[in-house]
Amino acid sequence: MDSIDLQGIVAFVHAVEAGSFTGAGERLHVTKSAIGKSVAQLEQRLGVRLLNRTTRSLSPTSEGTSYYEACVRALAEIEAGQALLASRRQIPSGRLRVDVPLAFGRRCVAPCCSASPAGSRKWRSRFPSTTGAST
DSSP states (O other): OOOOOOTTHHHHHHHHHHTSHHHHHHHHTSOHHHHHHHHHHHHHHHTSOOEEEOSSOEEEOHHHHHHHHHHHHHHHHHHHHHHHHHHHHHSOOEEEEEOOOHHHIIIIIGGGSTTSHHHHHHHHHHOTTEEEEEO
């Protein structure tokens, strides 16, 4: 896959949605000048004018509208991928191995994990994607 330069795409999308570089800058917590430069660099890199600019507003060109729609879809896919990974990080999975002295293990660890039948049910209900071993 060729390298893809995502620089300026978020600024462009926010500029279209806000209808101005000022509004996009406020949304992204950067200056309107930074938004304008990002969009100008994006236009130069793509070799096409994406926005019609006036002193009071901006609007997408026909190419800009098509590109905006594609960018919104692509950014939604990226967000969905990040959300998927974030949800997987929040659910423990894998093998848990606990090495503790025998008396401590029987008294403190076994009652709350898979070493005892009651602990096993409680553990499995909270962390179904884990396995356990104790030594």
